[in-house]
Amino acid sequence: NAGVTQTPKFQVLKTGQSMTLQCAQDMNHNSMYWYRQDPGMGLRLIYYSASEGTTDKGEVPNGYNVSRLNKREFSLRLESAAPSQTSVYFCASSADRGWHEQFFGPGTRLTVL
Amino acid sequence: GNSVTQMEGPVTLSEEAFLTINCTYTATGYPSLFWYVQYPGEGLQLLLKATKADDKGSNKGFEATYRKETTSFHLEKGSVQVSDSAVYFCALSDRDAGNMLTFGGGTRLMVKP
Numbered sequence: 001n002a003g004v005t006q007t008p009k010f011q012v013l014k015t016g017q018s019m020t021l022q023c024a025q026d027m028n029h030n031s032m033y034w035y036r037q038d039p040g041m042g043l044r045l046i047y048y049s050a051s052e053g054t055t056d057k058g059e060v061p062n063g064y065n066v067s068r069l070n071k072r073e074f075s076l077r078l079e080s081a082a083p084s085q086t087s088v089y090f091c092a093s094s095a096d097r098g099w100h101e102q103f104f105g106p107g108t109r110l111t112v113l
Numbered sequence: 114g115n116s117v118t119q120m121e122g123p124v125t126l127s128e129e130a131f132l133t134i135n136c137t138y139t140a141t142g143y144p145s146l147f148w149y150v151q152y153p154g155e156g157l158q159l160l161l162k163a164t165k166a167d168d169k170g171s172n173k174g175f176e177a178t179y180r181k182e183t184t185s186f187h188l189e190k191g192s193v194q195v196s197d198s199a200v201y202f203c204a205l206s207d208r209d210a211g212n213m214l215t216f217g218g219g220t221r222l223m224v225k226p
Binding site: 048 | 117121154155156157158159162202204213214216217218219
């Protein structure tokens with residue numbers, strides 16, 4: 001099983017450019033999440049999707065949009081990238097929302113110049 | 114709101130040394146507690162968890178006990194190996210906060226041969 005996959009692994013953008021980070025899971029999980037990881041701050045939740053067809057804001061949603069395309073796929077879009085969005089982005093999934101174990105993808109390292 | 118505080122790293126140990134990484138939490142409800150580990154270049158993976166007071170989670174020689182009276186969940190291992198070098202994250206999930214995971218800032222462990 002591939003588990004949780006993310007593309008791309010690395011990306012460099014200029015301020016104002018847009019891009020979409022892709023995430024897919026093959027574990028038939030209901031819930032999916034997007035986090036950003038910044039030094040010394042742990043992981044902060046950007047958006048999550050408790051089930052197919054629903055999305056909700058997390059702790060730091062400003063500047064991002066998401067789409068739960070189907071049960072497998074959950075994408076994160078930056079409409080107009082800013083240097084403050086330079087970070088490592090992780091997608092995760094779990095059987096259901098809550099304290100069930102979350103499975104993480106390998107991450108996307110994004111630099112905004 | 115909920116928060117998780119971990120000791121700052123890096124923690125540098127020699128092989129076979131005893132490891133303790135401190136974690137304390139603040140929660141409005143009655144949380145479940147987790148330790149996740151992130152190996153270089155990879156996403157996070159669940160190391161162990163505890164869902165109620167006095168529970169002990171254990172895995173791969175690591176263990177942590179849920180102490181409600183001191184709001185702590187310290188990670189310990191009796192004899193570390195070079196392969197344990199990674200970043201360790203303490204996290205909580207609180208039903209009163211929608212069951213979302215709240216992470217600490219992470220502690221980098223470096224084990225020297």
